[in-house]
Amino acid sequence: MTRVMDADGRLPKDAVDEVLPLFDDPPVGGVQLTARIRNRTSWLTMLQNMEFWAPSAICQFARAATATVSLAGNGQFTRLKHACP
Incomplete structure (x- = not known):
């Protein structure tokens, strides 16, 4: 797993444990x-x-309703997969 943060961003202490x-x-x-x-x-x-x-939350609610995905800005966590064994 990798995470993306802006230089001035801070994660809550329990963020990784929750994600x-x-x-x-x-x-x-x-x-x-x-x-x-x-x-x-x-x-x-x-x-x-x-x-x-507010705009970010509205977009995320719309994505949840339409079953679409977008990761942007602070607080992204993505799965890492290796192409080769």
Whole structure:
């Protein structure tokens, strides 16, 4: 398994423990976590979080409803397979 993060991204401490069991299902090739702005204590950072999270969440809900997949930005986990033994 590999993970993709932006340089300023941070994963929750239990992220790998939560994601790893999902890969026990052979058809699962990737998992996308929701990204959030961490310092949501001012109006500016709360609005940044809404701007960042809302469109992403709407797209993920639509993908779930249509059984489609897209991995983008922070929080991607993908299955690694070797082409040669």
